[in-house]
Amino acid sequence: MTALGSPSLEPDPAHPGLRFRRPEERDHARVVGVIPAWWALPGTANLGLLLPRLFLQHFADTSTVVEDGDGDLAAFLVGFRSASRPGVAYIHFVGVRPDLRATGLARTLYERFFAAMRASGCHRVGAITGPGNAxxxxxxxxxxxESSGDTEIEGVLAWRDYDGPGEHRVVFARPL
Ligand SMILES: CC(C)(COP(=O)(O)OP(=O)(O)OC[C@H]1O[C@@H](n2cnc3c(N)ncnc32)[C@H](O)[C@@H]1OP(=O)(O)O)[C@@H](O)C(=O)NCCC(=O)NCCS
Structure with missing residues (x-):
């Protein structure tokens, strides 16, 4: 952690008022703090537990936070290159503040991540989500x-018990 804070990344012309930068460990509380309101789905009150501090300690170089002109959190993406499957990248969490949705912000975060992962030699990217998160x-x-699964759950194909009993997940993958 530096006294000056994390330097800005390349700005995005489509989002001129927003600042992109790498997360720092001290961002953890506010990133986790917005999750219940930003996800706002039944059963997601404790979803922040899936984003422990270690992600901002060890995956900051491949993750991004976005702030508005007041320094308030606008969006974030937590992703990384697989340690065990070096050709594969993974997006663990993405969130966009509700008032900033449908403006292409998550697309911008994904495309920037795809470009960085391609440049580091990855050829595939994965992600998962809950069957209830339409x-x-x-x-x-x-x-x-493209998604995969083995059972229809809540009307979608998901892998039953993927992350433990009752923790069904829709698994996504695409080439880079
Ligand atoms: C999912 C989420 C990240 C999308 O963010 P966003 O900034 O609104 O998405 P974008 O504006 O960049 O949209 C990108 C594309 O996805 C499509 N899309 C995004 N949300 C959509 C929705 N709810 N329904 C249908 N299409 C959607 C857009 O139409 C757009 O398609 P296009 O580029 O072909 O026109 C945002 O709704 C969110 O933060 N949700 C809560 C957190 C969450 O569920 N995260 C994902 C699981 S980790």
């Missing part, structure tokens, strides 16, 4: 991902 499923399909 918006995330539509977003991932719009971003070129």
């Amino acid at each position: 918006a995330s499923q539509r977003f991932h399909r719009a971003m070129g991902f």
Whole structure:
């Protein structure tokens, strides 16, 4: 952590008022703090537990936070290159503040991540979501991902007990 804070990344012409930068460990509390309101789905009150501090300690170089002109959190993406499958990248979390949605911000975060992962030699990217998160499923399909699963759960194909008993997941993948 530096006294000056993390330097800005390349700005995005489509989002002129927003600042892109790498997360720092001290961003953890506010990133986790927005998750219940930004996800706003039944059963997601403790979703922040899936984003422990270690992600901002060890995956900051491949993750991004976005702030508005007041320094308030506008969006974030937490992703990384697989340690065990070096050709594969993974997006663990993405969130966009509700008032900034449908402006292409998540697309911008994904495309920047894709470009960086391609440059580091990755040829595939994955992500997962819950069967009840229809918006995330539509977003991932719009971003070129294909989904897989073994059972129809809540009307969608998902892998039963993927992350433990009752923790079903829709698995997404696409080439880079
Ligand atoms: C899912 C989420 C990240 C999308 O963010 P966003 O900034 O609104 O998405 P974008 O504006 O960049 O949209 C990108 C594409 O996805 C599509 N899309 C995004 N959300 C969609 C939705 N709810 N329904 C249908 N399509 C959607 C857009 O139409 C767009 O397609 P196009 O570029 O072909 O026109 C945002 O709704 C969010 O933060 N949701 C809560 C957190 C969450 O569920 N995260 C994902 C699981 S980790």
